Amino acid sequence: MPRPVADGKIGSMTAFDVRPVTEDERRSTFDLLGRSLHSNRVSDELWSRFGVSWPAAHKFGAFDGDTPIGIASSFDTDITVPGGGVLPAAAVDGVGVRADRTRRGVLTELMRVQLADVAARGLPLAVLHASEPTIYGRFGYGSAALGKTIRVARPAARLHDRVPLAGEVRMLTPDEAVKEIPGLYHRIARRPGMIGRPPLWWPVMHDRLAGPDGDHVVAVHSGPDGDDGFVVYETVSRRSLEAPDEGAVLQVRDLHADSPVARAGLWRFLLSVDLVSAVHARHRPVDEPLSAMLTDHRHAATLAVEDDLWLRPVDVAAALAARTYRAADPVVLAVTDRLLPANTGHYEVGPDGARRTGAAADLTLDVDTLGMLYLGEWSATALVQAGRVQAGDPAAVARADELFTTIAAPWCGTHF
Numbered sequence: 001m002p003r004p005v006a007d008g009k010i011g012s013m014t015a016f017d018v019r020p021v022t023e024d025e026r027r028s029t030f031d032l033l034g035r036s037l038h039s040n041r042v043s044d045e046l047w048s049r050f051g052v053s054w055p056a057a058h059k060f061g062a063f064d065g066d067t068p069i070g071i072a073s074s075f076d077t078d079i080t081v082p083g084g085g086v087l088p089a090a091a092v093d094g095v096g097v098r099a100d101r102t103r104r105g106v107l108t109e110l111m112r113v114q115l116a117d118v119a120a121r122g123l124p125l126a127v128l129h130a131s132e133p134t135i136y137g138r139f140g141y142g143s144a145a146l147g148k149t150i151r152v153a154r155p156a157a158r159l160h161d162r163v164p165l166a167g168e169v170r171m172l173t174p175d176e177a178v179k180e181i182p183g184l185y186h187r188i189a190r191r192p193g194m195i196g197r198p199p200l201w202w203p204v205m206h207d208r209l210a211g212p213d214g215d216h217v218v219a220v221h222s223g224p225d226g227d228d229g230f231v232v233y234e235t236v237s238r239r240s241l242e243a244p245d246e247g248a249v250l251q252v253r254d255l256h257a258d259s260p261v262a263r264a265g266l267w268r269f270l271l272s273v274d275l276v277s278a279v280h281a282r283h284r285p286v287d288e289p290l291s292a293m294l295t296d297h298r299h300a301a302t303l304a305v306e307d308d309l310w311l312r313p314v315d316v317a318a319a320l321a322a323r324t325y326r327a328a329d330p331v332v333l334a335v336t337d338r339l340l341p342a343n344t345g346h347y348e349v350g351p352d353g354a355r356r357t358g359a360a361a362d363l364t365l366d367v368d369t370l371g372m373l374y375l376g377e378w379s380a381t382a383l384v385q386a387g388r389v390q391a392g393d394p395a396a397v398a399r400a401d402e403l404f405t406t407i408a409a410p411w412c413g414t415h416f
């Protein structure tokens with residue numbers, strides 16, 4: 001454990017200490033986070049039920065005296081990487097600084113302490129979703145998996161005749177949704193970029209919405225081998241005095257399927273619900289072939305493609321060694337890491353794996369750009385063109401393209 005205290009005297013304005021959050025400070029740091037994200041205040045009643053999802057473990061606070069002014073929280077999980085390996089990871093799930101103390105280095109100090117802690121505990125990766133894409137690159141995070149927002153027009157959208165039709169969809173009761181979905185997710189979530197959802201994830205992110213007090217709908221697809229996919233969605237009314245007959249919008253919150261057949265079954269179900277004018281889904285996999293599944297692909301409009309998962313290699317050697325690479329001659333990467341300088345060095349990456357090397361570099365990049373390359377979302381060519389990777393020899397860039405490419409686009413698919 002690093003010494004988690006820093007005197008953050010930035011200019012002459014603010015002094016603060018960064019240290020682990022204690023049990024007694026769980027509520028005040030949670031309220032601070034909520035305020036910084038403009039969330040509604042959590043009542044005592046809600047806190048008594050869901051505060052369990054905000055444990056003191058792995059939380060660092062910035063304090064002015066006893067008063068929290070900043071928070072950086074994470075939970076331990078794992079993540080699937082290309083080739084199917086599963087690596088321990090810190091999922092950064094709550095970051096905020098009080099509005100009257102921003103831009104004085106509070107987050108910078110919190111990130112420094114949090115990353116040192118993650119490294120000291122031996123987790124090779126850290127991941128997060130960013131409220132704003134400009135925040136985390138400076139701390140070594142790269143935009144590693146994208147997600148698309150789609151709107152499917154109802155009732156116009158129809159599935160093509162050749163879309164697989166097999167299996168059954170059944171709606172769950174709220175009690176069943178709480179009981180059955182965690183195990184099902186655990187069984188089927190295997191795409192690179194997907195994270196494990198630990199027990200503390202479920203009460204707030206699923207049970208609150210889909211359980212007895214929630215209003216989300218849950219449906220499960222079953223194939224020949226049992227349950228193999230599920231969808232959680234919310235129904236939002238669009239009726240008004242001006243549009244009394246307007247259908248509702250189904251907003252998909254969570255949709256996971258173990259196979260194309262299960263995915264088709266779930267979308268077939270969503271597109272069959274009556275009195276609906278559109279189905280919306282945010283942060284879907286960029287390669288989900290929904291428009292190709294429709295008779296008229298314009299009925300599935302992609303409204304946005306955004307950063308979904310940000311990834312920070314914390315132990316570059318371990319992270320590079322954990323994924324697989326396609327067949328091509330090796331390349332040598334020269335990686336620079338300002339915050340965790342032990343990572344700075346040369347790494348040979350080839351179909352036989354990855355290791356540190358003293359050989360000359362083919363490609364030079366910062367650790368945040370390695371985060372972009374790691375899951376296969378961005379090609380080396382694109383990153384060279386964007387000026388984020390320097391390379392002398394175009395043949396080395398082509399080899400890096402081949403080595404890092406993945407067939408399925410990486411995708412996280414978990415809110416945290």
Ligand SMILES: CC(C)(COP(=O)(O)OP(=O)(O)OC[C@H]1O[C@@H](n2cnc3c(N)ncnc32)[C@H](O)[C@@H]1OP(=O)(O)O)[C@@H](O)C(=O)NCCC(=O)NCCS
Nearest residue numbers: 036037095096097102103104105106107108129130131134
């Ligand atoms: C994002 C946030 C945590 C930043 O905290 P902070 O203490 O102001 O950050 P720092 O002072 O350490 O800033 C470090 C650097 O990042 C930049 N930066 C920080 N937040 C930024 C933002 N939202 N947009 C653009 N730049 C930002 C700062 O300008 C500074 O740049 P510099 O090093 O070139 O001077 C804070 O603004 C906040 O709480 N925002 C609302 C909640 C939120 O978005 N949380 C993140 C959830 S993922």
